[in-house]
Amino acid sequence: MTNTAAGWQGPILDNHFHLNRNGRFLDAAKDFQNAGGTSIVLIHCPNFAAPPTSKLGHRESYQDTITIAESVRKELGLGVRVVLGPHPAAFAHQFTQWVDSDGHAGKERAMENYRTSIEEAVKFYHEGQAHAIGEVGRPHWKVSDDIWELSNDLLAETMRLAATDGFALQLHVEGELESTYRDMAAMALKAGLSVDRLVRHYSPPNVDSKITHGLTPSVLVGKNALNTLLETAENSSHGFLLETDYMDDLRRPGAVLGPKTVPKRTQQLVAAGIDEEFLWRAHVDLPDKLYGQE
Template identity: 35%
Template sequence: MTDGNGNDEWQGPILDNHLHLDPDHAQGLEAVEDFVNVGGTHLLVVNKPSWHLDVEAERGEDFRPVFERTLEIVAEATAQLPGRAWPILGVHPGLVSRLVDDRGYTPDEAREIMQAGIDVAAEYVADGRALGLKSGRPHYDVSEAVWDASNEVMRRAFEHGADLECAVQLHTEASEDLTEIADWAEATGLPAHRVVKHYASGRLEGPTPSVMCEKDWLTEAAEHGAPFLMETDFVDDPDRPGAVMGPKTVPRRVSWLLENDYEDAVRIAHVETPARVYDIDTEATLER
């Protein structure tokens, strides 16, 4: 990357820790091209919610086409990147509401279906085809039974994360203190730093925050000095172009951080924390 005067700035990796790609219905690889054109190098691609791919799961195996398509997308993205992409596979916690409210399953039945999906996702981590798992709980009000079922799904992901020594990305309610969740992970043998709170603000107790690229939140994270990641949660939905943030956002925020003398924070977010959380080397996998 260069500044407006053509001077060299950060020549290291730039990772978007959480986004979705949908070449079948939306921008797909065009979004990857946009990311690369402004300096992006690495991506963690999370599978889209299963129902977005017209999968109405009744058992764990029903999630497999979602995961397989995500692997194909990741391979295609890697071919375009100066670094590479990795898949994060799992079950979106919002599925519980579709199963219970729309399809008539009990919370316990929904839990079983979602845990079975996590079990299948874990197979891909076990054989090296996926980097980590995704789980969580609803960020909106639900019944106590649905809440409890969702927490049990999340605990299943932690159990696999502990066994596989992999990270678990979480979609949860907004919070700056998720120490209870981190404690649940630790109880299964999964270190708290391998639990990643997707869509985090600038401060978080417990898991590692994956900070949405709002400037105020990034400033807070940079000044705090603790491990963090950066993300856009780009959803690649043709009905919501650019939502949640566009694919150019992380590289542009890296430039903004550098302009404001936060180079240490850039290294933390794009080199040190990815190594700590995922055991990936974003420098060794980069070819400028």
């Protein structure tokens, strides 16, 4: 950009955005757009109270997210990429419930349901209706060893599939520590998956590659994230993405960052003197590389 006084004039992408028909829905996307946003990565969100338990259920639930994406494109003209998959929070609860009530049979059932969920998501990916798989991962709260092991096994399986089928994964993982990054990088290596195809959603602002181990961090850009992000950007291996994890849940207003946050922080990063190369990567190059065209 030539004129920094005018601020950032390029595209602005939020890498983790949910929309909910019972939430603010298109109005939230409109807020993002009015603040200067041009593109969202729309992450599928299941009905947490009752995640799907059948092939048809998964399909219909994904189809709804695809339909929402179409509405956003058509009504607002925003760019939208779609990410589909079994949300680890919803599915860990399902696992726990089934294993507790039905022991080994419950575990089998949970694994089968997870696999069906992935299969249906991957079908949409191959049809060109989804751009990546996610959010997948493991529970971010303490669970039994059994559930933890099962979550890891299924995640490893999904990484192997990502390697053979060529899609990127948006990861929802626990904690904020370097150990999680290290773990994920080791799992990717074992699965034959290029580490940068793992996008860590809800990433802490330290993007130094000594911490990220080559994963792609998607930084949750709360106000307090800016300083660390500015300090560590130069040491990132290949850049980072920016996100709000906007939930669009009217029952929890203010629980997460609002839809205008990524455009606002982008301008603040420019004002603070960030090398704009990083913003081109965050808003254009990395999304293209990870997800393909909108």
